[in-house]
Amino acid sequence: MLSVRGVKVKKRKRALIIFRLTVNGLRPDGMKRNADTKWSFSADRTFYEAVINYNLYSARKVTCNTLKNKIFNFRFLLVFMACIIVILPSLWILFVCLEKENPSVKVETQSKSVAIGSTKNLSISASDQKRGLRKILIAIVKDGKESVLLEKEYPSGNILGGGKVTRDDINLPIDTKKLGIADGKAVLKMTAYDYSWQGWWNGNITTVEKDIVIDTKKPEVSVLSGIQNLNQGGSGIVIYSLSEPCENNGVYAGGNFFPGYNGLFNDKNIYTSFFALDYDKGPGTEIFIEAADDAGNSTKRGFSVHIKAQKFKKDSINISDTFLNSKMPEFDAEITQDSKTSPVDKFLKVNRDLRSENYKKITELVKNTDKTLLWDGVFVSFPNSKKMAGFADHRDYNYQNKYIDSQVHLGVDLASVANAPVPAANRGKVIFTGDLGIYGKTVLMDHGFGLFSVYSHLNSFDVKEGDIIEKSAVVGRSGSTGLAAGDHLHFSVLVNNIFVNPLEWWDASWIANNITGKIQAVKSGSN
Structure with a gap:
């Protein structure tokens, strides 16, 4: 069919x-x-x-229908291509050029209010990750008057590509006196524009207003403690009051900064700074208090300091092959070397490079201190011990009767019997226990207000990090770890990040005259 x-x-x-x-x-x-x-x-x-x-x-009919189909397909292709040419750019413009994400602008500060003094630098950041930044405008508005601080325009890549700059971190100097802005409350107005086509090509706009205070009055510093007798390589204390809270305040001594802390007295405007004079600084060193308020106003104030010069011992140490062959392998993992590195070259790397790294590690550890005075009274020494080396001894190292190196000994070496119990010099908090290069097994204690003690070359530990240790409690056992030739304790004291002479802190009379006596004198007059 x-x-x-x-x-x-x-x-x-x-x-x-x-x-x-x-x-x-x-x-x-x-x-x-x-x-x-x-x-x-x-x-x-x-x-x-x-x-x-x-x-x-029917052949003609089929032929005609085929031609009509071809014409129809060609027209359809033209329409489709026209749609592609028109629609895709339109979609790109809609979603890219006409994006609606606002740029970001902010002042880098943690507080709700910003204080600005006579001169101050503000850190301001602006960003737009999509179309890029077009312009930023920063001004201070006070009493209805707008004072422009900055008006900055950013280049564009091309009409379709947006801006070349997507982020700008601005360090903006402000001179309120030059601008003629009086003290009082004001508003910091920050406006950022991007390269979006929104708003008839004006772009997305972000305006941020932050409350500020114009304050050009400098803080006042009043010294409360008396004259300070200060030894070269020694410690000191100064007590002073401030007319207003100043987060940044303290003592500069020979370029080194020693922060001031309140809390030792009932009056929160009274600050105490333990400071030190480095062993290589003598009479004539510039020492002063500096306080800067939140607005950037700064005051410097000198105080009475009598500096006594010190002469430090010069020592010569002979390095033997026996010492090198027995001790240097301990440091193989801590220094860079190759098969051709001789034992004496290893020693120089340890004595110079590793010593410097260890010192940097200690300065990192003592950056933060307890804001409470944890210690009390005289510091105790290593009992039944003999002093083997002193603070700031200037050492020359010789090998085979030839000079090879020089270093300064920043502590006191005390020798007793082997594996002797080592007491905590005073009450404090353990902030480090571990191996520390040339210092070997080491305990580091924080006594508060920037005062620290160090116990090195230990054989073992009796404490752990975070422990609050009472005076004379055992922190470990003496040993010969690190760059030590025999069993002994290397004991150091630091004020902030400066090594000082421990002998002062072992002297009850010195502490009474130079530290605790000054604290009691101010307390009796301030309570």
Whole structure:
């Protein structure tokens, strides 16, 4: 069975096959026109003849339909390409050029209010990670008057690419006197623009207003403690009051800074600074108090200090091959070397480079101190011991009768019996226990207000970090770890990050006259 336009026909059977022709002017042979505009084959035509004639006279119709399809497909392709050309850039402009994310601008400060003195630098950051920064405007508004501090424009890459700068960290100097701004409350106004096409190409805009205080009055410093007798390489104390809270205050001695702390007295405006004179600084060293308020106003104030020069011992130490061969392998993991590095070269790396690294480590450890005075009275020494080396001894090192190096001994060496118990010099908090290069096994204690003690070359520990240790409690056992030739204790005292002579802190009379006596004198007059 075959089917022609849905009509099933048997092979070679005569049948009347009717076709509706859609192409005008075509009349196949053997067909006649009916009244209903249909063409029909005569009854004597076979099915095959009908099919052949239909295909023959339908050829033009098929050809025309194919051409029309090609024209339709081409037009569709043109429309599709036009849509791609128009729609994709439009979407890019919509989502990129017309982005609505506002730029960011802020002043770098932790407080809700910013104080500005006669002169001050403000740290301000502005950013826009999408279209980039176009402009930033910073001004102070006081009593209805706007004083522009900064107006800065940023370059654009191109009309479509946005700006070249996405972040700017600004250090903005402010001179209120030059600007003619009087003391009092004001507003810091910061406005940032980006390269978005929002707002008719004006961009997204962020405005931040922060309350500020214009304060050009300097803090006043009043010294409360008396004259200070200060030894070269020694410690001192000064007590003073401030007219206003100043987070940054303390003593400068020979370029070294020693912070002041309140809390030792009932009056919170009274500060105490333990300070020191480095072993290489003598009479004539500049020493003064400096206090700076939040607005940046700073006051310097000198005070009475009598500096006594000191002469330090010069010592010569001979380095033997026996010492090098037994001690240097301990430092193989701590120094850079190769197979050609001799024992004496290893020693120089340890004595110079590793010593410097260890000192930096100690200065990092003592950056933070307890704001409470933990110690009380005289510091205790290593009992039943003999002094083997003194503070600030200037040592020359010789090998095979030739000079090879020089270093300064920043502590006191005390020798007793082997593995002797080592007492805490005073009450304090353990802030470090561990191996520390040339110092070997070391305990570091914080006694508060920037005063620290160090116990080195230990054989073992009896304390751990975080422990509060009472005076004379055992911190460890003496030994010969680190760059030590025999069993002994290397004891050091630091004020802030400066090594000082421990002998002063072992002297009850010195402490009474130079430290505790001054504290009691101020307390009796301030309470």
